[in-house]
Amino acid sequence: MKYQSHRFAVAPMMDWTDRHCRFFHRQLTSRALLYTEMVVADAIIHGDRDRLLGHDAVEHPLALQLGGSQPERLAQAARIAAEYGYDEINLNVGCPSDRVQSGTFGACLMRTPALVADCVAAMKAEVRIPVTVKCRIGVDDQDPEPALDELADRVLAAGSDALWVHARKAWLQGLSPKENRDIPPLDYARVHRLKARLGSDRFVGINGGIHTLEEALAQRAAGADGVMLGRAAYHNPGLLAAADARFYGEQAAPVDWDAMIDAMAAYASRHIAAGGRLVHVTRHMTGLFHGLAGARKWRQILSTEAPKPGAGPDVLKVALAEICLDEQAKAA
Template identity: 75%
Template structure:
């Protein structure tokens, strides 16, 4: 989800669910250590609970980056061992680390010694010609032995040779049963599942077999489904936010962002799918894709877009 789940996206998603754990886009450990930390790690307090996803393969650097992130107030550190992109492979981290489970375990151990917040791992079933039974078990054995608090498994292999990152999200077949078997092997450890989950009904089915479900592109492209997460997690005890409440909160947030020197489109680019599958969705997308991108556009554009597709006005924060 690099370049997608930035702080503006996460603030938006938080308006839809108070209980979901939000994850950042992957940030490389070296960037955290040497880069602009405020830009890379800054987030709104409303985003809690929020986890930082780190990329890297040097235990010492990951420990240092994790410590910096903990000082920023993150609730969890997640090590990415699943991303198949070319730039990740060239840095010897991401999915290629599935081939070196002992190193991944060392990385987890180093981070666990550096922070008191949870340290988790996100991985694939395996890569290239690996046997997914052996590869996944070896990785899980190693990271749990060194104290990992949870393992999130994208239920596909990654083919580092022959498939593009986009193809790796769709072509390798999903194998949820393999993740279920891993959970049966580790009944007392937290195992979460990711990959190809497009609805809360599907998520609820998986939650009968694993401890958590991670939504990526479905949550981004159809964010409205997040509005039902709290109801699902509380078995109906909590309701859903209204679209008016969400848009009002986002208009106020946009006003603050613009006042700080930002642009409306930095935020609204993440909101184009809010009305997906509902009347007015096309008009909503049109306005956010054109009017919200104009120089000087303010939060009133968001309010006007909502008024154009929904019944009743929304209070402007302009």
């Protein structure tokens, strides 16, 4: 599959896009590229690989986002991940959190594009699957024009198959990670200029502040090869149900919500049987029926009943009974 086929993706989000979230999102879209949370390379090398890298076969196409700044360790982690069946390895050059900075990776790597290129080259030498980079347009007082160009040119020359750009700076001094998601102004035009300069044979995807599929399609029309949604897809996952039709031209069809909830209930049952809890799965589902009659009761039931000791997958069906599916079908 050529990387150009990845027109739509759900962003990697710490504490959110775990395997349960991804299984859920895959019930809504069969084509979107899904990303893991960022996993530190050293954790994969030295830690519980099944816990860190395990996933369900239905999650594909699936990318692992790695954190790190040592080429040899990233290469080793990438090789291990490829053996686990991931479809892509993505290097995090955009996260502004303190714990990421203390490890000398994430957004602070925008300042060392040559090192990022070395990391990409090392991973490319170890795996046959695509290796990509997700970055910001710059950090702190960098000028985004030369900063983004230099990073892009170096990592693409090193073999990166794609560049996903969050269209904001990251301020490593003075803003919290949460503030970094909202306060630095969006500059979509900077990403569009990068794409125009690089030409049609280089994949440039865009991310940041995109709330709807209509806004995402507008970014495609403006030149981006792919569009990545983060918080919008997480808080209002129902929008993913239209992604395959809007981005890949598949025939639009109403979602069989009863069947989808049955699938999630069966998945939750397996997770509980393996020693997990219902809330591990349902915490990602509270926004599913955003804006529909009964959505508040749906959220309330999942938020109060699913965390209780011994809660079983029947909670999902009880909550679904509160939703007016006829209204949802009209909105689809």
